[in-house]
Amino acid sequence: MDDVVLQTVTLMLLPFIQTYGIYIMVNGHLTPGGGFAGGAVLGISLILYALTFHVDEAAKVYPRRKAEALESLGALVFIFIGLLGVLGGAAFLTNNTSFLSGQAGTLLGGGFILPVTVAVGLKVASTVVTLFFHLLEEEKR
Amino acid sequence: MDMIELFHVMLLSFLIVCALAVAHLRDLLSAVIVFAAYSLIMAIVWQQLNAPDIAMTEAAMGAGITTLLFMVTISKTRRREQ
Numbered sequence: 001m002d003d004v005v006l007q008t009v010t011l012m013l014l015p016f017i018q019t020y021g022i023y024i025m026v027n028g029h030l031t032p033g034g035g036f037a038g039g040a041v042l043g044i045s046l047i048l049y050a051l052t053f054h055v056d057e058a059a060k061v062y063p064r065r066k067a068e069a070l071e072s073l074g075a076l077v078f079i080f081i082g083l084l085g086v087l088g089g090a091a092f093l094t095n096n097t098s099f100l101s102g103q104a105g106t107l108l109g110g111g112f113i114l115p116v117t118v119a120v121g122l123k124v125a126s127t128v129v130t131l132f133f134h135l136l137e138e139e140k141r
Numbered sequence: 142m143d144m145i146e147l148f149h150v151m152l153l154s155f156l157i158v159c160a161l162a163v164a165h166l167r168d169l170l171s172a173v174i175v176f177a178a179y180s181l182i183m184a185i186v187w188q189q190l191n192a193p194d195i196a197m198t199e200a201a202m203g204a205g206i207t208t209l210l211f212m213v214t215i216s217k218t219r220r221r222e223q
Contacts, residue, residue, distance in 0.1 A: 024197065032193035040201035047209055128206055135213045 003052075010052040017045040021125075028117035029110040035120025042121065043128030050129075055136055064133055067126040074123025081112050081119070149189065156182050167222050173211045180204040 024031075025038025050058035085094030095111040102108035142150075159179035166172040180203025187196035 033197050034194070037194070037197040037201055040198065040206060044201060044205040044209075047206075051209075131206075132209065132213070135210060135217075138217065 039121035039124025
């Protein structure tokens with residue numbers, strides 16, 4: 001598929017889709033949405049790129065090894081932040097508002113929620129892309 | 142019947158029509174596209190039920206990723222149901 005209109009429109013739309021995904025992800029503790037919804041939107045933007053250009057072209061921008069590494073990294077960051085609460089003598093994922101202690105209701109006022117949401121978003125985005133690549137490359141083996 | 146009730150009746154009837162069409166279509170590619178429309182209507186219904194979080198996820202997962210994965214599956218197999 002080498003449709004010029006499709007490729008140009010995709011290149012124009014991609015930054016907006018990705019900004020929206022990151023917005024949903026980062027504002028997870030303030031507005032509806034969060035790590036899962038934002039990560040899904042981010043993953044869809046990468047799949048859109050793979051569909052309009054070629055899958056091999058997309059694999060150059062976003063290699064499968066990197067996607068799998070990011071997936072594991074998201075899970076590890078989530079578990080690490082959860083264990084920080086256990087180390088402090090409380091339950092798993094206990095929030096500590098002395099980290100990122102902005103005014104409540106602002107972006108930097110949620111304690112551990114912001115890093116946890118970003119970790120979940122990274123994991124969901126890479127999982128979606130990995131799922132797509134795996135399904136496409138099923139036949140080649 | 143006021144305006145918002147009419148809107149809800151329209152949404153729900155379109156939802157039922159989409160669901161029946163997905164079940165009855167023999168062309169699987171058309172069925173997938175109608176299913177994406179179903180997800181989009183469902184997202185608006187979630188929003189009307191005061192669940193914007195679920196609406197966002199439904200729009201991203203139902204209309205986006207499910208459609209894509211179904212399309213890849215169709216391109217791997219046949220397009221027509223036998």
